[in-house]
Amino acid sequence: MPRLSRRRLLAASVPALGGAAAALHSAVPPHHPWGGESQAAGPAHAHGGHGAGGHADFRDGRTVDHRANGFDPHEILRDFDRGTTRRLASGQVLREWELFAADKEIEVAPGVRFAAWTYNGRIPGPTLRCREGERLRITFVNGSEHPHTIHFHGIHPADMDGVPGLGAGEIAPGGRTVYEFDAQPAGLHLYHCHVRPLAEHIAKGLYGAFIVDPADGRAEADELVMVMNGFDTNFDRANEVYAANTIGFAYMQRPIAVRRDELVRVYLVNVLEYDLINSFHLHGNLFDYFPTGTGRTPSELTDTVMLCQGQRGILEWRFPTSGKFMFHAHQSEFTELGWQGFFEVA
Amino acid sequence: MEGRAATERDLRTRGLPAWLLGVVPLALIVAAVGAFAALGGPGLGERRGPPAEELAVEKTVLRPGTIELTVRNDGPDAISIAQAQVNDAFVQFSGAETPIGRLGTATVRLRQPWIEGEAYEVALLTSSGGTIAHAIDVAVETPTPDLSFFGLMALLGIYVGVIPVALGMLWLPWVRRIPAGWLRGVMALTVGLLAFLAIDATLEGFELAGAGSQAFGGAALVLVGAVVAFLTLTGVTAWLEQRRRAAREAGASGGRLALLVAVGIGLHNLGEGVAIGSAYSAGALALGAFLVVGFALHNTTEGLAIVAPVAHLRPSLGRLALLGLVAGAPAVLGAWIGAAAFNPSLAAFLFGFGAGAIVQVIVQLAPSLRDGDGRTLHPVAVTGLLAGMALMFATGLLVSV
Numbered sequence: 140m141p142r143l144s145r146r147r148l149l150a151a152s153v154p155a156l157g158g159a160a161a162a163l164h165s166a167v168p169p170h171h172p173w174g175g176e177s178q179a180a181g182p183a184h185a186h187g188g189h190g191a192g193g194h195a196d197f198r199d200g201r202t203v204d205h206r207a208n209g210f211d212p213h214e215i216l217r218d219f220d221r222g223t224t225r226r227l228a229s230g231q232v233l234r235e236w237e238l239f240a241a242d243k244e245i246e247v248a249p250g251v252r253f254a255a256w257t258y259n260g261r262i263p264g265p266t267l268r269c270r271e272g273e274r275l276r277i278t279f280v281n282g283s284e285h286p287h288t289i290h291f292h293g294i295h296p297a298d299m300d301g302v303p304g305l306g307a308g309e310i311a312p313g314g315r316t317v318y319e320f321d322a323q324p325a326g327l328h329l330y331h332c333h334v335r336p337l338a339e340h341i342a343k344g345l346y347g348a349f350i351v352d353p354a355d356g357r358a359e360a361d362e363l364v365m366v367m368n369g370f371d372t373n374f375d376r377a378n379e380v381y382a383a384n385t386i387g388f389a390y391m392q393r394p395i396a397v398r399r400d401e402l403v404r405v406y407l408v409n410v411l412e413y414d415l416i417n418s419f420h421l422h423g424n425l426f427d428y429f430p431t432g433t434g435r436t437p438s439e440l441t442d443t444v445m446l447c448q449g450q451r452g453i454l455e456w457r458f459p460t461s462g463k464f465m466f467h468a469h470q471s472e473f474t475e476l477g478w479q480g481f482f483e484v485a
Numbered sequence: 486m487e488g489r490a491a492t493e494r495d496l497r498t499r500g501l502p503a504w505l506l507g508v509v510p511l512a513l514i515v516a517a518v519g520a521f522a523a524l525g526g527p528g529l530g531e532r533r534g535p536p537a538e539e540l541a542v543e544k545t546v547l548r549p550g551t552i553e554l555t556v557r558n559d560g561p562d563a564i565s566i567a568q569a570q571v572n573d574a575f576v577q578f579s580g581a582e583t584p585i586g587r588l589g590t591a592t593v594r595l596r597q598p599w600i601e602g603e604a605y606e607v608a609l610l611t612s613s614g615g616t617i618a619h620a621i622d623v624a625v626e627t628p629t630p631d632l633s634f635f636g637l638m639a640l641l642g643i644y645v646g647v648i649p650v651a652l653g654m655l656w657l658p659w660v661r662r663i664p665a666g667w668l669r670g671v672m673a674l675t676v677g678l679l680a681f682l683a684i685d686a687t688l689e690g691f692e693l694a695g696a697g698s699q700a701f702g703g704a705a706l707v708l709v710g711a712v713v714a715f716l717t718l719t720g721v722t723a724w725l726e727q728r729r730r731a732a733r734e735a736g737a738s739g740g741r742l743a744l745l746v747a748v749g750i751g752l753h754n755l756g757e758g759v760a761i762g763s764a765y766s767a768g769a770l771a772l773g774a775f776l777v778v779g780f781a782l783h784n785t786t787e788g789l790a791i792v793a794p795v796a797h798l799r800p801s802l803g804r805l806a807l808l809g810l811v812a813g814a815p816a817v818l819g820a821w822i823g824a825a826a827f828n829p830s831l832a833a834f835l836f837g838f839g840a841g842a843i844v845q846v847i848v849q850l851a852p853s854l855r856d857g858d859g860r861t862l863h864p865v866a867v868t869g870l871l872a873g874m875a876l877m878f879a880t881g882l883l884v885s886v
């Protein structure tokens with residue numbers, strides 16, 4: 140099937156990409172945080188005669204096999220998919236992507252397999268990035284065994300909304316369609332599947348960030364994408380594991396390296412299913428918050444923002460000192476179920 | 486026609502020795518099962534759907550900073566415990582490094598700075614994403630099974646088992662004096678007491694069986710235990726009878742009955758001891774004077790049940806003491822088992838065993854209720870039966886483990 144050439148290319152490149160990630164991660168020794176301790180708590184442990192054991196983490200500080208998953212949350216952070224561009228006769232830039240839906244088993248927590256649904260084999264799907272005013276053409280190929288769509292947030296015609304009954308409607312397994320519209324407005328948006336049962340189609344992994352840069356751009360910064368999500372592995376409509384970019388504790392076990400005094404810009408999207416809200420909290424600092432990224436003046440200087448599902452915003456700040464600073468959901472439950480990490484400022 | 490066919494068949498196998506005819510089908514069954522297993526069940530195809538994961542938590546041990554669960558795989562497939570959560574937070578744990586096979590057990594030790602008196606919910610996350618939830622209603626440190634602990638359990642067993650039974654036996658002089666009609670009433674009271682105990686033990690057994698591993702039979706364990714006890718005691722009784730007849734020894738049936746009652750009650754007290762011991766070690770039982778007094782009253786009636794059949798005999802003090810020990814001392818053993826090696830399936834079986842023993846004793850006692858006309862359920866007996874059950878019910882209200 141020549142129309143799936145891009146999919147094949149991606150599939151073929153996964154081992155190569157993952158190999159680098161695996162090489163990085165195999166350097167992490169499989170240490171056992173407390174296996175060597177005697178059962179009777181030693182004097183090192185205050186807290187009523189027994190230690191609390193540091194931060195919550197997966198068993199023995201293990202992480203998942205990013206290579207087998209085909210994606211790594213550390214790579215997703217700074218991975219912006221700008222697609223391919225060419226100029227139309229009108230002078231407008233046409234930007235094109237091809238997205239495919241695929242059923243894929245991924246390791247959502249060390250040793251825990253989850254039958255996920257993905258865009259381009261990863262969760263979240265690729266971060267689509269374009270510039271305000273461009274013409275966007277997204278070819279969607281459904282390689283999954285279930286009907287899916289891509290519903291974009293933003294301004295577009297009704298028949299390009301990616302919902303059942305409008306335009307191409309549901310795309311049957313093996314089917315394809317093209318979504319085409321102008322990139323507007325500038326800001327941080329998202330895309331996701333809009334087939335019923337909606338909660339399942341989103342929670343299984345069909346979502347991604349969609350960034351429309353302002354025509355005049357934004358200030359130079361170290362840009363990071365964080366899609367806050369979770370996984371209901373036992374289908375009880377509550378999540379067993381929470382994360383930013385799918386893999387819990389990934390940024391605890393290996394902090395996100397940033398530079399002192401450099402502007403950090405986080406594109407924060409909440410797609411978490413089954414919980415009413417999610418949040419982002421930064422330690423040792425405050426950030427300018429731009430809700431939906433549509434305005435140029437911050438709504439607030441804060442260290443905690445709360446987002447419902449589908450809400451998103453841009454965060455900007457600079458670290459004045461070096462060191463390690465935590466960030467996490469400020470629902471402690473989500474924090475200790477995976478959604479926490481460190482920035483390491485050098 | 487049929488007769489002729491049978492004869493022909495007999496003729497065909499006449500030349501073969503009988504043992505061979507018995508062994509051949511067995512060998513064929515073994516070969517067929519072996520071939521079926523070796524070929525991976527030809528024609529059945531792959532399993533449909535994900536593995537069915539069933540894990541029963543058989544034991545919970547709380548030590549400062551840790552929660553230890555002993556789990557048993559109840560399901561048909563091996564289970565891998567990948568992660569663990571306590572109260573919606575991932576925790577560090579040791580144990581269960583390798584998949585747990587069918588009926589296999591594993592002990593996981595979770596690191597959790599738990600607070601006494603609070604409730605905890607442990608969730609073990611399996612490789613398929615399923616969760617096995619286990620609630621700890623009240624966190625309290627599990628006693629270490631050391632010498633002083635076994636001493637305490639022994640004391641508890643003596644308080645609730647041995648002493649009350651001995652006290653109950655003090656009714657012996659009284660039952661000796663009362664007329665035969667009254668004695669039948671007392672025997673009926675005894676049967677009523679025992680009937681209540683049998684029902685109580687069965688229900689308690691079912692409750693425990695529900696909490697334990699279902700792969701071992703669950704509730705069926707209680708019934709199996711009851712049948713085993715009933716048949717064993719019936720067999721032993723028949724054997725004793727045979728021996729006595731052979732020795733031309735007659736008239737000792739009262740003593741035999743008393744021993745049987747003592748054995749039945751002893752088995753019941755074994756189960757009761759298991760329940761008390763496990764409840765105590767799980768922190769579900771506050772040892773108070775009220776509870777001990779309640780058990781004592783409850784079990785005093787058991788002493789009466791033992792002495793009623795020997796009313797017309799003159800048993801020695803030593804023999805009476807032995808009967809009391811047979812009935813009461815198993816409570817000590819039960820408390821030890823329950824506190825140190827509690828297993829819901831085993832406990833359910835023991836409760837069923839006790840119930841079966843009691844039913845057997847009731848069957849043995851029933852003839853002694855008969856009045857001059859040969860009726861068993863005459864007014865005095867019925868009154869006695871109901872009074873016995875009412876007495877047990879009322880004293881049972883004082884104790885609920």
